[in-house]
Amino acid sequence: MPELPEVEVVRSGLARHLVGHQISEVDVLHPRAIRKHVAGAKDFQARLAGLTIEAIRRRGKYLWFELDDNQALIGHLGMSGQFLLLPLSAEEEKHLRIRFEFADWPMQLRFVDQRTFGGMSIDELEIDESTGEGVPSTVAHIARDPFDPKFELAPLVTKLRSRHTEIKRLLLDQSVVSGIGNIYADESLWRAGIHPTRLGSSLTKVQLELLMNSAKEVMADALAAGGTSFDDLYVNVNGESGYFERSLAVYGRRGEPCSRCGKPIVRAAFMNRSSHYCPACQRPPRAR
DNA sequence: CATACCGCCTGTTAGC
């Protein structure tokens, strides 16, 4: 599942190849892929033709292509989205949703998404007067992620301590801190020795600082592993970096011994999904 | 406002 490290691998790979190219033609093959673009597929296609990709940016799990005239093409991979750069002759994927061609480059950018939780839309870039920084309005409600140069730890810790809800919910809430999904939430909590159902308000400043530093650390490790794993002209992220298989401490490891203390890892239902944790290293809160 | 929960999707796997 693409979380911040996987999206960043995609962003940097796309940026390396796509910046400077002019979009000539767009085909939407599945309407659900542009459901957030209310004006529909025809409008989506018409508005992009002729625009040049000037930069590719990311906040949390959202990425966007900066185009001429402060237009932005926003993309979210959802659960199963992929961006592929392929020769025009490459066979069509079963779950191909959107196809882009370029005026000056004989390659296709393809958005492929089996489960259609991902999608793309077009938005005006909103420029902040003081910083000169632009963010599409679709992304305005997303908090800065731990890799953002303007990310600030202290106000985040204060916010977490003010919330009477479970810490894992807060980690997954993209309006609090962005980029973290179920996998890296579980890994961060294990590294920091914090049980996922502890309330934000029950944790100390030091514990929360350790937690956020752990989150950044685990995602940096994943990024380092994933960033080396794709070749020049084929960008493919399905949440599967080499790191994914080798280095996870708790996620997907129910029953296996904790690498710190040897106790079996537990899997528990949480928010219609699951949490993995060590029952000894991550002590549960007292019953409320 | 803060918090909780559901529906959207499809391919794979576990279990009977």
Next chain:
DNA sequence: TGCTAACAGGCGGTAT
């Protein structure tokens, strides 16, 4: 063997 149910889970909308 063949079927069904569970599971994967980010996110936006809605209910409390």
